[in-house]
Amino acid sequence: MNTPTRSSVSEHARRNRALWTSYAADYAERAPRQWASEEITWGIWDIPETTLHVLGDVAGQDVVELGCGTAYFSSWLARRGARPVGVDVTPAQLATARAMQRRFGLTFPLVEASAEEVPLAGERFDLALSEYGASIWCDPYRWVPEAARLLRPGGRLVFLCNSAIMMLTGDELGRVGEQLRRPYFGMYRFEWPDDHSVEFHLGYGNWIRVLRTNGFTAEALVELQAPVGAIPPLDHIPPGWAERWPSEEIWVARKTL
Template sequence: MPEGRERTPSEPGSTLSDATRETTRENRRTWDTWSDSYQRKHGGMLGGSQAEAWGLWRRPEHELRVLDPVAGKDVLELGCGAAHWSASLAGRGARVVGLDISGAQLRHACHRERVALVLADAQALPFADGSFDLVLSDNGAMSWADPYLTVPEVARVLRPGGQLAFCANSPFFAMCWDSRQRTLTPGLRRGYFDLHTSRVAPTAVDYVLGYGEWLRLFRSCALVVEALIEEPPPPGAATSFGDRPQEWTSRWPVEAIWSARRM
C-alpha cells in the first residue's frame, strides 16, 4: 500500500485557513451524525452488483468505461464511505486506500479486508507525492471538500500519467435546487458565476464549480480532461437520493462524471 505519513507545515496543502478548518469540522460532525441512517437508506443501492457504478442512478462502470485498468495499480478513493467501490476494485487486483473524513462512515467499511482505511481530510492528503495511479470519487470528497484544495492535492499524489475520475453535482443542479422544497425546479434559483459552496444542512456545506472554472483549475494543476459524461437517467431508473423529477432530469444534467489525466 502507498505509505501514509505526517506532514510538516511547509508542505503544500498542509496549511488550511481557520474558515476551511471550521467547515471541515462541521462536515465531519454532520457525516458522523448522518452515517447510520445514510447507510440504511442507500447502502443496498451502493453495494453488491452496483458497487462499481456511478452517480444517483448507478451507471455501471463496465458500460461507461471511465476508469483505467486497475489490476496491480495503487488506487485512492476519496470520500469512500462504506468503501463499496474500494472493495470491488481491490477484488480486481488493485492496491486500494479508502479515505473518508468521517469515522462513523469508516466504521461501515471496517470489514473490508483488502482495503486500507484512512481517516483524513481530502484537502490535505497524508500521502507522499506520486503515491497513486488512480484517484476516484463518486459523490464523495470531490463534492464535500473544496475543489480549490482537493484538486491540487490529487495532482500532487498522482503519478505522471495517473487518472482522476469523479462524479459530482452539475452546475445545473446547484442553480435549480430548491432548498426549501428539496427538489429541482425548471427556474434558476442562483447565479452561475457565484457557484462554489452550498449550505445543504445547518452544519454541512458541499461544493460545485462551473465548467470553465473546473477546466481552469485542472489546467493549473497539470491535469488534462479526457472525458466529461453527462446523460439523462435510463428509462424507468429510480434512485434512493430524494426527489429528482424525471421531467427535469430528462432535460438537464443533474451530475457530471469527469476523467482527467496527470501530465
C-alpha cells in the same frame, strides 16, 4: 494502515464530518448490498461502468479514493485487481468500511483524514477517485491540488459530482426545478438552511481552470442521464427531470505536467 487523523481539518470539513456522522447508521444499512454488488455502478442512478467506460482496466493500479465513505467503490476496484486506499474524514463511516472488510474478507488501508490534506506520500497512486466524496464535500481549490500531489505523472483523476444545471435550478433547500434560480457566475460554496453542511460546486470554466492549474488535462466529461422511468432515489429530484437534464457528471482528467 488505519491511521488516526494527522492532517488539519478545515471548518467546513468539521461541519461535514458532523453531518456524515449523523448519516452513518443509514449508510451502514446499505453498505452490505453495495459491497456485495458484482457490478461497478456510478451515482444515484446506478449507471453501470460497463456502459460508461470511464475507469478502464484498474488491475495492478494504486488507487486512492478521496471521501470513500463505506468504501464500497474501493471494494469493487480491489476485486478487479487494484490496490485501493480509502480516505475519509468521518470515523463512523470508516467504522462501517472496516466492518464490511471483515464481513467480505477483503482488506485494504483506510485512512482517517480530510481529502484536503492527506497524510500520504506524494506520487504513489495511478488513480485518484471520488464518487460524491471530496468531489462535492471538499473545496476544489484544496482537494484537486492534493489529488495532483498524490498521483504519479500520467495518473488519472476520475470524479463524480452534480451537474451545474442541477445546482442552478435548486431552490434554497436544493429542490430541483425547471427554472434557473441561482446565478451561474460565482457558483462555488453552497450551504443549506436545514443542516450545517457545506458543498462545493463549480461552473465548467472554473473546473477546467482548477484542473489545468494543477497540471491536469481534462480528457472527458460524461453527463449521466437517468434511465427512462427511473424513480428518483432522492426527494429533491422530480421524476423525469434527470431524463431530460443531467443531474450528475463524471470528470476524467490526466496528470500531464
